[in-house]
Amino acid sequence: EAGVAQSPRYKIIEKRQSVAFWCNPISGHATLYWYQQILGQGPKLLIQFQNNGVVDDSQLPKDRFSAERLKGVDSTLKIQPAKLEDSAVYLCASSLITGTMNEQFFGPGTRLTVL
Amino acid sequence: ILNVEQSPQSLHVQEGDSTNFTCSFPSSNFYALHWYRWETAKSPEALFVMTLNGDEKKKGRISATLNTKEGYSYLYIKGSQPEDSATYLCAFSSGGSNYKLTFGKGTLLTVNP
DSSP states (O other): OOOOEEEOSEEEEOTTOOEEEEEEOOTTOOEEEEEEEOTTSOOEEEEEEETTEEEEOTTSOTTTEEEEOGGGSOEEEEESSOOGGGOEEEEEEEESOSSSOOOOEEOOOEEEEEO | OOOOEEEOSEEEEETTOOEEEEEEOOSTTOOEEEEEEEOTTSOOEEEEEEOSTTOEEEETTEEEEEETTTTEEEEEESSOOGGGOEEEEEEEEOOTTTTOOEEOOOEEEEEEO
C-alpha cells in the first residue's frame, strides 16, 4: 500500500514570498490533516479535512495560510506571504475516517526555511 | 490549552543499554494516548495507541505502559540499537467528533554504537 506522499521535500524561500505544498493521502482515506512542526516543538494541527470539507481550522493563521482539498483527495497548503517564523516541517497525514480512534498515517513532511 | 509534556528532551545511550521516557498528559477527559517514532528524513510511524488504565503494549524490544488516573505513560526500549535512534512523540486525545491529537515536543534518542 502506497503511503502518504508530499512534495517538495525541502523548500527555501525569502520572507514575503509565497509557497505551496502538496499532499496525496493514502487511497480511500477520507480524513486529511496538515500539521506544522517548529523546531523544538511538537506537531501542531493546522487544518483537518473530512473528504473536501473543513472539520477544524481553528489554529490556521488565516491571514496568510490557506488550504484546499479539491475532490476530496489531494490537498495543497499555501503560505502567502511567508514570515521568518513559518520556518518549520509541514506534515500531512491521513486516516480512514474521523471521530474514532483511527491511526493517522504521516507523510515525510516538507521542510520549509524562510530567510 | 492541553499540556502534553515529554521528558527527557534528549537522551544519548550506548548500544545495548535499556532506556525509558515519560509522557505526561491531562488525566481528565482522557480518551487515548498515541506513541509515534520519527526517524530523521522519514515519516512518523505509529508505535502504539493505548486507551485503558493499566494498558501495556509491546512491539519487539519496545513496550509502553499507561496510567490514566495520574496522567502518564512510559515508553521502554530494551537493549537499544543504533537503528532505534529517532524522536519519540506521544499524542493525547480526548476523543470527540474530530478526534484531535495534541502532541508533546518529543524525546530525541541517540544510540551510539
